[in-house]
Amino acid sequence: MHAMIIAAIADSAPGTGNDTTIRRIAAHLSSVGHELRLVEASSLPQVLADGVGGLSFDAAIVTHAVAAGEIRHRLNVPYIVVFGGTDLNEFSLDPAHLAVMTEAVAGAEALVAFNDDFVLRCLALWPDTIQKLYSIPQAVDTDPSDFSxxxxxxxxxxxxxxxxxxxxxxxxxxxxxxxxxxxxxxxxxxxxxxxxxxxxxxxxxxxxxxxxxxxxxxxxxxxxxxxxxxxxxxxxxxxxxxxxxxxxxxxxxxxxxxxxxxxxxxxxxxxxxxxxxxxxxxxxxxxxxxxxxxxxxxxxxxxxxxxxxxxxxxxxHGLPAEAAAYTQVLQHVAGRSVHA
Structure with missing residues (x-):
């Protein structure tokens, strides 16, 4: 697979779980040769229009289905949705949010759930997603300071x-x-x-x-x-x-x-x-x-x-396994794009 330029969409405040997750995934994909650009969701329209430093994107990854749904019409590239906790636990219960999520799921090239519970919840809502749904456990790394x-x-x-x-x-x-x-x-x-x-x-x-x-x-x-x-x-x-x-x-x-x-x-x-x-x-x-x-x-x-x-x-929940899994997902997306 050739190196890709990927927009990692950050839709949550720094230090939150979703922000930690998107930064970790971006680091994985960067480590295997892809070029990652962390993009704030609020600035996405301008960034996708102009690129970053003259670059255009080959794919995007979003750690929130509702966020993906809200910006779907601006994502003129294949995208991956990583389900956040509030997606399937909370927003799926609200008809308006569910409609936004359904559009995002339908348009996504791949979907990622962190555990079996979320795989089952996803399939209960959207049974036809089974071919593009991946179960990838969250990995973790820590780096404590000397703070007390x-x-x-x-x-x-x-x-x-x-x-x-x-x-x-x-x-x-x-x-x-x-x-x-x-x-x-x-x-x-x-x-x-x-x-x-x-x-x-x-x-x-x-x-x-x-x-x-x-x-x-x-x-x-x-x-x-x-x-x-x-x-x-x-x-x-x-x-x-x-x-x-x-x-x-x-x-x-x-x-x-x-x-x-x-x-x-x-x-x-x-x-x-x-x-x-x-x-x-x-x-x-x-x-x-x-x-x-x-x-x-x-x-x-x-x-x-x-x-x-x-x-x-x-x-x-090791980092190497998570990195390999997201690399596999990206290979799937790249393959689908080539044959589209």
Whole structure:
């Protein structure tokens, strides 16, 4: 396959899961000789009209079906859609969004889902996509800085930090555990909930008010990727409280760093977290506290979970396998383009 010039469409804020994913995929394809240009979705019309540095594109890759649908009429090149978590969990339930996604799926040369759950969801919506649907598990890499979350927030050295990294919006349900931690912190002042991430839809103001009301709850704002990895490594556990997920980058990153994960019991999390083996699961705030208490009382459990999770990451979510899989998808797209 000849080298291609590819537009990697970034439709999410820096540091979010979709942004991390598109940058990682772009790096894979660049490493095997293709020329990648990261393009903000908002600037796509001008970029596709002018090219970048006089270049025109041979293909595009988009990490969000709704975004692909909204810009489909501007993509005058073959494109690949990588399904985001909100695509098949949330937007597919809304008729207007589903119509946009259906157009994007129909026009795509290839589709990528991160796990079997999303493969089945895609086929339930669009059965005729089976020939162009690929299942590629998310890969993960981490690069922690020397940042200290405890120092930044001026927390005592003996603090037990439960870190919730998320894009702060309703589907992530970031306030789910605040009352529970408030009560627990009053009994055990070491216990802290730290929420970190980019805030959407007025959530930052809501979150800051909640932190003022609840003791032991802190908002760290949006951390850059390396500092977030350092904060994960320093934490007692990394949390996920989402109402729906696909294959959350933060869970994968915590596992890669050797930090135990405590996650809400939903399909996107259970694709990664086997309760008591690679992490701990909960349904309610009370169940979260029970599971978290187990970690505090049993260091051997934390070590076992971290070790099992790291082995799972190494065997199923490695960068070389993901790079090879996306190279195969691009070969498919190039072959289809030649024979079109």
């Amino acid at each position: 979350l405890k120092n930044r927030l001026e927390l005592p050295d003996d603090s037990k930090v439960f870190l919730l990294p998320a894009g702060l919006r309703p589907v992530k349900d970031p306030l789910f555990l605040t009352a529970c931690v408030d009560e627990w912190h009053r009994e055990d002042p070491r216990v802290r909930l730290v929420i970190a991430g980019v805030a959407y839809d007025g959530f930052e103001e809501i979150l800051r008010r909640r932190c003022l009301r609840h003791s032991g709850v802190h908002y760290a704002g949006a951390l850059n990727r390396r500092d977030l990895h350092a904060a994960m490594r320093e934490a007692t556990a990394v949390l996920n409280t989402s109402l729906s997920e696909c294959s959350p980058n933060a869970v994968l990153e915590a596992m890669h760093l050797g930090t135990p994960v405590i996650a809400r019991d939903i399909p996107g999390n259970t694709c990664l977290v086997a309760d008591g083996i690679t992490g701990l699961l909960f349904h309610s705030p009370d169940e979260f506290r029970t599971q978290a208490q187990r970690l505090l009382e049993d260091p051997s459990l934390a070590a076992s979970l971290a070790g099992n999770a790291r082995r799972m990451i190494d065997s199923r």
